[in-house]
Amino acid sequence: MILKGFKEKSNKKYLNKLLALRKVNIDASKVNSLGVILNVDEFDDYDAFRDLAELIKIRPNKLKIIAFSSFNKDAALTWDDCFNPKDFGWSGSIKNIELKSFINTKFDALISYYEQEVLELKMITAESQAKIKIGILQSDERLNDLIIKTDLKEFSLFKTEVFKYLTILNKISNNE
Template structure:
């Protein structure tokens, strides 16, 4: 437990250092491929969120999901990619291949669906090579190019606001 606190401290220190020189890519591409990063520690409506994205024109096969949980039981089996703080190293990198594959994917849109800052989630967002990153306004403003001011429980509001502004920005 004490070692986890120290590990989290070093990861946050690494994040702060890397956030000081963040450069966002600007792209005029249309949104086709979407990466979805969810904190499932408290937000459990994952399927409903995905259905809202599908109803707004994103195809199911173009949505890639990565889910964060604070604790994963030993015998739990998932049909989607899941990670926890244990997958993060002391210097703020990840050992798990699923996470590195997700961060190296060239998404047109990355939706960082968490409104509480946690070092592993911030690191995945920061390392992502997505063209356009969207998240909540309660998270550090340097991570995302576009922020929506709502909370995670209101996923319908989030998705409707997201698509309203994506149309304005001519991304759809």
């Protein structure tokens, strides 16, 4: 039990280091790929993100969704890429190959759709190589570039706001 506390403290220190070193660099490129980090303990509607990706003109093969569950073992069976606290080691090390691949993918946009203060979710958001990070209001505002203050259950409002702001920032392709 004591080791778990030390592990959490080392991961928090690693997260703070990542956030302190982060440089926001939003360029003029369009959003052509989308990554989504989802806490299935809070929200598990995969199709909602497919609809959002379709709205902002992301091809299905350019959408990648990973799910996190802190305790629901059944959720891991229904998702292709589901991870849990056991996939993390000390000082931010990651044991899951799919999770490492997700982090290293240079998405044009990343959506962090969770409200709970879960250290592992924050670490994935902070470590992601995405150009622009979009999320719901968190206690640590350094995680995301675009923060949309909505309730988790109001996904249609979140979707509308994401579309609106990406349009304002000229990030949506005019193809099709």
